[in-house]
Amino acid sequence: MGGVLGGFATIAAVVGLGILVGHVKLVDAKGQRTLSLLAFYVASPALLVTVLADSDPAEVFSTHLVATVVGVGAAVLVVAAVAVRRGWDLGSSVVASLCSAYVNAGNLGIPVAAYALGDAALVAPTLLLQLLVLQPLALTLLDVDRSPGRLPIAKVLTRPLTNPLTIGTGAGVLLAVADVRLPQPIHDPLALVGGMAVPAMLIAYGVALRLGPLPGRGVRPRALVAVVGLKMLLQPLAAYTAGRFLLDMDGHDLFAVTLLSALPTAQNVFVVATRYDRAVLLARDAIFVSTVLAAPAAVVIAALLS
Template identity: 40%
Template sequence: MHALHPLLSGFAPIWALTGVGYLVGRSGLLGPQAEAVLSRFVFHVAMPAALFLMIARTPLERFANASMLAFAAGTAFATGLGLLAGQFLFHRKPGELAIGGMAAGYVNSANLGIPVAMQVLGDASFVAAVVLLQILFVTPAVLAVLDGRGAGLRALLTLPLRNPILLATALGAVASATGLHLPAELNHSCELLGGAGVPTALVALGISLHNRPPADAGSRRAEVGLTVLVKTLVQPLAAYAVAAFVLHLPPHQLLTVVLFSALPTAQNVYVYSREYGQGTSLARDAVLWSTLVSMATLSVISWSLGSA
């Protein structure tokens, strides 16, 4: 029961805001284009503001440590399995492959990782390193595929100028490296915009649940099930293997790495899929089901490794 309270406190806002979105969709309060408009607001306005501030305020060298190496190994393994499954088992197109790989390995590090880390570990400092890894390395690779304008040098160099997420990431990295600070008024404006990102994304996710098209009888359910299995079980096991048997991390660092690796799929994956129209149903269902399943897996990890 030790792990139950922190998990419930972290998960409750996710379910509540998703439920609000479902009721909004069911009532038709915001009209038929509500999901699309809210998702575009998150992608083009709120999320870039939040990412810029988070990266600008975090030293870039923070992710260069043994714990992050173990976490990155688990992320790479899970993402690779998601890509292989999409390619050889479900025969998905490149954009869908990118979303499938992201859904299998991209963790909900901020709005769920922070409360769980604070109450299970007593320290949420690892969150910043995880966010940096995912935003600086995983996200650009996925968005480069989703952009769909070729892999030439010009396309790759101009991608940040065409994508608000990558532009905010690049500007945040420059600000972090140079020690640049925004004026207080502009900084506060970015904080307000960024703070709207997570709740708006969850409301949009909830709206998408209303009148969603039925999943394909076989392949779609199997793909969602396999993605959730990789995300909630395989990724933390892979991170554990690297952290315990290769890097020989001490118990507290081992718990930190495995706990963060077991976090469910981030709602960012759904936002990206909705923006580019690729793998939307997979992303939506992976976020929902991995969030539900992770309540059990996170409890087991907290109990077993926390006791050790």
């Protein structure tokens, strides 16, 4: 449990730094957006290449993946149904879906898997699912939403190939599948730039918290409660149900898949929302509230399943 709480404490400290630099006006709203875009276009792709190049693609085909897919699918389907019923635009629907299903598997999931669960590889199925399926699909839909006219099907299908995050993901997976190690003169600069991704996301997020409306005041409370409820309750419950009753998982495996599904909304959802200017405040507030709730949720899950 110390690893879980330590991961949350680290995130809170860096977000607090962002709040501070926003408060003293070291970074203004334009600087916050620049920092977010730098993370999106430069640092995050470099990080994805170096992290995924060292991963084991075979991990994605485990029972953990199936349970994770069920959890993600349950949350996304509910958002889609509500979006259709209430006539939400495509971009806002996509961001709301990410808020309810895209977990912080990188800068929080990795330390939680390593220190709380004893095996960092346990987070690999979640990482690869999000990076190879959920993220490219979401970015493609957001590109379609931002397009001034109707895109030809060929352009829709090829849009992911032009997105920097998808390119970084694809390059990293190809290197892993081919078991190719990047030469040090290439790997080290990528790793150095990639190391900027998570701090840049967290600091930009802290600046947005300080300069924007207080959490809960910039969005409709019902919408915020809904997406956070889906993220922190429905997703882990659906993953647990699938693991326990469909896949016959138990013990440590069932605990792991449930705990990882209960991680808060990832900070890069805010970066994506900022990049496409869709539901930015909803993304910001969902990350804040789900991160606050994640530590108590982890304690409850550990008490029930560990």
